[in-house]
Amino acid sequence: MIKDKRPYYIKQAWYRFQNFYVRRYLVPQLSALGPHPYIIKPWYIELFGSPISIGSHATLFGCPDKRTRLTVWSDKKNIDGIRIGDHVLISPGVRISAANSICIADSCMLASHSYITDSDWHGIYDRSLPPDTQSRVVLEENVWIGDSAIVCKGVTIGKNTIIGAGAVVTCDIPANAVAAGNPARVIRKLDPDRKIITRKDRYGDTEKMTKILETAEKDCLEGNTLFGWIRSLIAPTRNY
Known part of the structure; x- marks a missing residue:
């Protein structure tokens, strides 16, 4: 180095x-930014729409060739938008696009180029407008999304689960598992007897x-x- x-x-x-x-x-x-954020090169972090809220001790990285984008695009009122918990890590190139609700719980880690969306953004037969149906995405506590992975609409990923690099998540993934592939499938379970140290544990x-x-x-x-x-x-x- x-x-x-x-x-x-x-x-x-x-x-x-x-x-x-x-x-x-x-x-x-x-809408909110909690105390003690660690944001590197914030001029390469782009925000569009609202509401977008970020909890405490968040770590966000911007990069000129990997801009980080958090986007809420909807004409509906009283939506959750993007809600990010405490001690979350967002790496360069991450894109989060919400039409209704994307909730990322405490200590989650999003690797470079990962993409999370709660909408298809175009109807199958009417491609002039976004679909009228509402969906959501939930990342429970301490989820790790690998490099270039995609998390699609309607998905819940359970606590402590790891999504492998390049995976495409189209359905729910249970807690304490490792999932990979396109479409993503569970390939192993985490050892329930081993303690998992989270970012909140380390940096609290x-x-x-x-x-x-x-x-x-x-x-x-x-x-x-x-x-x-x-x-x-x-x-x-x-x-x-």
């Missing part, structure tokens, strides 16, 4: 700028984790100078 040449105070200023961007441009588009103590991360960053960036950082940008070498 390439060493970060930024001085510690520059990196902290970068975090403050990202937090300002979140408050200025993303928060007004959300905000004060403790903040201290650990701050100490690690100070150690990693120790000795970096403003001149050295600028030089690494203008004329990078093995040492810069």
Whole structure:
């Protein structure tokens, strides 16, 4: 991994700028955003429609070639829209498209390019308009959606279940299982005697984790100078 040449105070200023961007441009588009979000490159995260709510300690990543998009498109009132729980991880390139209700419970993890939708968006015979039927998607606590997997309308995925990379989920998947394929099918069950450590378990103590991360960053960036950082940008070498 390439060493970060930024001085510690520059990196902290970068975090403050990202937090300002979140408050200025993303928060007004959300119905709710819980405390302690960790949002990287928020200018590559696109929000359309409402309601969209995100719980506490959420981690979202944006990327220029993998924009993250959360979309609610409906002319109906009083819909759930997109509801995201606490300690959820949303990777670059994730798309979530709701016409009625997509509920993602605590500690879920969505890998890059995964797609979740609660609608077909066009009728089979009348393709000029979205279908009039309402559906929903539910991801129960601690679900892990693999890279490029697709979760289709009307699906509930049970607690702790893993959806393999590239899978297409068209029907309910039970809890504590691993599912893969197109259409996705259960290929194994998780060991009920083994404890599963969730993101909430690992990162729930905000004060403790903040201290650990701050100490690690100070150690990693120790000795970096403003001149050295600028030089690494203008004329990078093995040492810069």
